Amino acid sequence: MAKFTDEDDALLEELGVEVDAKREGSRTPREERIIAGFEEIQRFVEEHGRSPQHGEERDIFERLYAVRLDRLRELEEARTLLASLDHQGLLSAGPSAGEASPDDMDDDELLSQLGVDLPAIADMTNLRHVRTAAEKRAAEEIANRDRCEDFDHFKLLFQQVQKELDGGIRQTRPFELKAEIRPGSWFIVGGQKAYVAEVDELFTNAQGRTDARLRVIFDNGTESNMLMRSLQRALNKDDAGRRITDPVAGPLFSGEREQDDQASGTIYVLRSKSDHPTVSANRNLVHKIGVTNIGVQQRIAGARLQPTFLMADVEVVAIYELFNINRTRLENLIHRVFDPARLDIEVKDRFGNPVVPREWFLAPLFAIDEAVERIKDGTITQYVYDPSTARLQRQ
Structure with missing residues (x-):
């Protein structure tokens, strides 16, 4: 029977599975923790009707369960220990879907990819408001801006949009769809008005999703070349995030009513x-x-x-x-x-x-x-x- 290596022990410990000295009784504390950790995964499956999956859009606990399950599947000793408990057939299934196996990462890198600081893993059940790596990158792209060298070209646009907001010509609405991010569109994110000045060609990212590089101008005279999905995530996470509507199209007054006018x-x-x-x-x-x-x-x-x-x-x-x-x-x-x-x-x-x-x-x-x-x-x-x-x- 294969034994846990020191490297396996270190990873299991970081994933919430304690590695402790053998005590008297039929199971060691480590085995009990492995079983307890597996039971947490089973409860997740019972609640959601599926195995935990990887992916930046997933809840942090689901992603940790997915990593833990992948590691338990790889370890013969864990499979033997848990075989009688695996009534859902979790250990016999393939790797969790959503992203590459974490085998090539060391513990620190794995936890960093999960968006978890090392001290935070000590009490996994008490994690609160832990940001995913995607959220961190989105926040960094919002924060990491350069001075807009040609802001004078955009300054009048910002002033005009504010006047149109004040006058009711434009309105603010909750952000809903990525399709709303297009050249010439306006948003409020992080308390600042943002203008999408340019959108590069669409491409498919590593997750198979469409994305594009943007040039976004902010009302404080800075700009960012963030990705479309980064702006999308920032708007979705910002409770005060809004899109600014286009001006009312067409004449406000007309001598004749159009067919669909109300x-x-x-x-x-x-x-x-x-x-x-x-x-x-x-x-x-x-x-x-x-x-x-x-x-x-x-x-x-x-x-x-x-x-x-x-x-x-x-x-x-x-x-x-x-x-x-x-x-x-x-x-x-x-x-x-x-x-x-x-x-x-x-x-x-x-x-x-x-x-x-x-x-x-x-x-x-x-x-x-x-x-x-x-x-x-x-x-x-x-x-x-x-x-x-x-x-x-x-x-």
Whole structure:
């Protein structure tokens, strides 16, 4: 019968199988530990319906069980000891699937490949948050960045994307698919915006999976040539990781509805008939800009009783029908553009309480029309209304 060598003993010890001196009784402590370790593998098989497998995507315990099982299969003494217990036929099966046998690695290298520091193996059942080698490489690639020499070329892009996020033109969504990583795509990872500037040709890695080398620019002026799968893993592991959507495609407003469009509501521009001194003196300039998902006439019914309408009747001077648009975000965007001309006016509601409406602006109708056109062509985030010229000015 083959005996455990010193090298085998060292590996078994690192895998959670103690090597101890023989004691009185039918089994040595080492044999009992081998049996206990094998029973852990059996419990895994009972729970998951399969043998433990190798692979960077696997749980650290499963990978340790897979290495342990491969070693037990190779050792005749272990097979003899465990034969009567192997009701699942684990020892007679082939090597665990997923990666090459660890025979050519020494203990330190094996544990390093498993993502385990040597001190951590002392109490295997108490391992917590142990990173796989793949996770370590992904973290290293995120961290190991170079200064982006041509960041000035990308700086305006980052500023534009931030404005589009603020204005609701772009949104953030949870990252889901590797296919979302493509040239020109944007993400938030590690608390920073990341722009995929370049994607090299796809190739098949050692695990038979497609991958590609990227050039990723970060908003702090650094860049990385990480792999696509490294960015994918980083986004999946980051609870705050997000993809940034593309700008809304096509015009926001249209005179005709397309076949599959879903109506979202109407943007309306109103003129007040209030006799408030400020309104009376600037009647052709004072406009309320709002968005509604009901008919405009229904929205303004009873205007004279509502402080948001200055407790007076109103006149509809412009309407635009919306399709497939988030009403709240669009309204916030328009109000931000015209914020420098927001009317500071106080009215009393019907109970005598002071109210300051927030949707009235000192802006001519042609400026509002221009803002609508800028929304249509997607450039609105580059402009803000200038009261001194009564026009939109590029920021």
